[in-house]
Amino acid sequence: MDELLDRKLLVVSGKGGVGKTTMSAALGVLAAERGRETVVVEFGDQSRLTGLWGLPPAEAGTETRLERGLTSITIDPDKALLEWLQALGGRVSGRILASSGTFQYFAAAAPGAREIVSMVKIWQLTRGRRRGRSPAADLVILDAPATGHALGMLRSPQTFGAIARVGPIVRQTKEVQELLSDPEQTDYVAVALGTDLAVTETIEFEEGLEDAVGREPAAVLVNGLVPRRFNGAEMEQIEGLLAKPSGTAKRGRGAPSTAVLESVVAAAREAHELARVQQSQLARLRRRGYHVVGIPFLWTPELELDGIRTLAHRLGRAAD
Numbered sequence: 399m400d401e402l403l404d405r406k407l408l409v410v411s412g413k414g415g416v417g418k419t420t421m422s423a424a425l426g427v428l429a430a431e432r433g434r435e436t437v438v439v440e441f442g443d444q445s446r447l448t449g450l451w452g453l454p455p456a457e458a459g460t461e462t463r464l465e466r467g468l469t470s471i472t473i474d475p476d477k478a479l480l481e482w483l484q485a486l487g488g489r490v491s492g493r494i495l496a497s498s499g500t501f502q503y504f505a506a507a508a509p510g511a512r513e514i515v516s517m518v519k520i521w522q523l524t525r526g527r528r529r530g531r532s533p534a535a536d537l538v539i540l541d542a543p544a545t546g547h548a549l550g551m552l553r554s555p556q557t558f559g560a561i562a563r564v565g566p567i568v569r570q571t572k573e574v575q576e577l578l579s580d581p582e583q584t585d586y587v588a589v590a591l592g593t594d595l596a597v598t599e600t601i602e603f604e605e606g607l608e609d610a611v612g613r614e615p616a617a618v619l620v621n622g623l624v625p626r627r628f629n630g631a632e633m634e635q636i637e638g639l640l641a642k643p644s645g646t647a648k649r650g651r652g653a654p655s656t657a658v659l660e661s662v663v664a665a666a667r668e669a670h671e672l673a674r675v676q677q678s679q680l681a682r683l684r685r686r687g688y689h690v691v692g693i694p695f696l697w698t699p700e701l702e703l704d705g706i707r708t709l710a711h712r713l714g715r716a717a718d
Contacts (some may be wrong), residue, residue, distance in 0.1 A: 401585070402585050403425075405582075407524050407540065409548070410542060410587045410589060411542040411586070411589070411603060412544070412589035413545055413596045413599040414544040416590055416621055417621040418541055419440070419541050421587070421621065422540075423438060428711075430465065432714075436537045437535045438539045438541060439523070440472045440541050441475070441543055442473075445462075445472045450701075451464045451703060458472045458474035459478075475512035475516045476512065479512045513557075517551060517555070524538050545603045548603075549603070549607070558571060575611075579613065586607060586613055587618075588600045588617075589618075590618060590620050592620055592623055592676030592677075592679045593679065594679065603615065615688065618690050618691070619691050620690060620693060622694075623680075623695060627670070627673070636662075640656075691713065691716045693709060696709070
């Protein structure tokens with residue numbers, strides 16, 4: 399895990415809803431605590447990390463200082479493409495360009511254009527190109543979209559490079575491709591839940607990653623794990639609470655009713671089955687040779703900054 403924090407770029411992806419943003423934030427906190435100037439990049443038109451730190455949403459393309467050593471920025475692919483076309487158009491304003499039809503035509507006619515100009519911005523961050531007086535970033539963490547879209551971003555140098563032959567974007571496309579394929583500069587982290595569907599998508603991510611950049615995930619973070627509270631023998635004893643014929647023993651004052659016992663046994667059965675399924679999926683990942691890090695379920699109604707720090711410390715223990 400320590401090696402991940404020594405890279406220039408860390409790409410975090412997985413099935414939607416598995417906690418990619420949470421894990422990206424926790425990795426960012428861990429890296430900052432270990433003295434790495436870190437930028438977490440969100441992709442799209444949302445700015446979720448600022449809310450965790452109690453800050454207002456930031457405009458796309460604007461870095462926000464979250465804490466010492468840690469900033470966040472959102473890259474909007476439409477805005478990134480518009481800025482690039484505006485640079486090509488010289489004095490043509492972004493407003494006119496966006497409404498002229500040129501933008502929509504180019505975006506439709508050039509597969510991968512949005513993705514490659516977004517990846518160029520990420521490449522620029524890894525090269526220390528930041529606005530203002532911010533120091534050069536040691537580590538850029540990309541909170542990538544869900545698996546399919548993330549692989550499209552990673553393939554964008556190939557996709558766009560197949561139609562572009564001249565201009566500065568061609569050189570930058572090659573730089574992005576080198577960054578993504580170089581194990582000394584970039585690593586990949588998959589985030590999953592302990593479910594069959596999420597683990598299957600992780601395996602598909604590995605296959606797509608190999609095709610896109612010739613790499614495989616350096617680690618798989620399995621989020622939301624619950625503890626195994628009972629072994630098989632203990633579960634048999636718990637199930638036996640309902641197997642006793644009524645009337646064979648006197649119920650003392652305050653003894654649980656049959657309805658209460660049924661609820662208790664059902665809850666224990668559900669917890670035991672969930673833990674069993676999760677452990678089975680962990681074993682499935684490990685059999686494929688992945689470096690698997692289990693992340694415990696946080697028993698809080700809503701994830702807050704304290705929870706992010708708890709997860710960062712859990713990842714730190716895995717690194718140590």
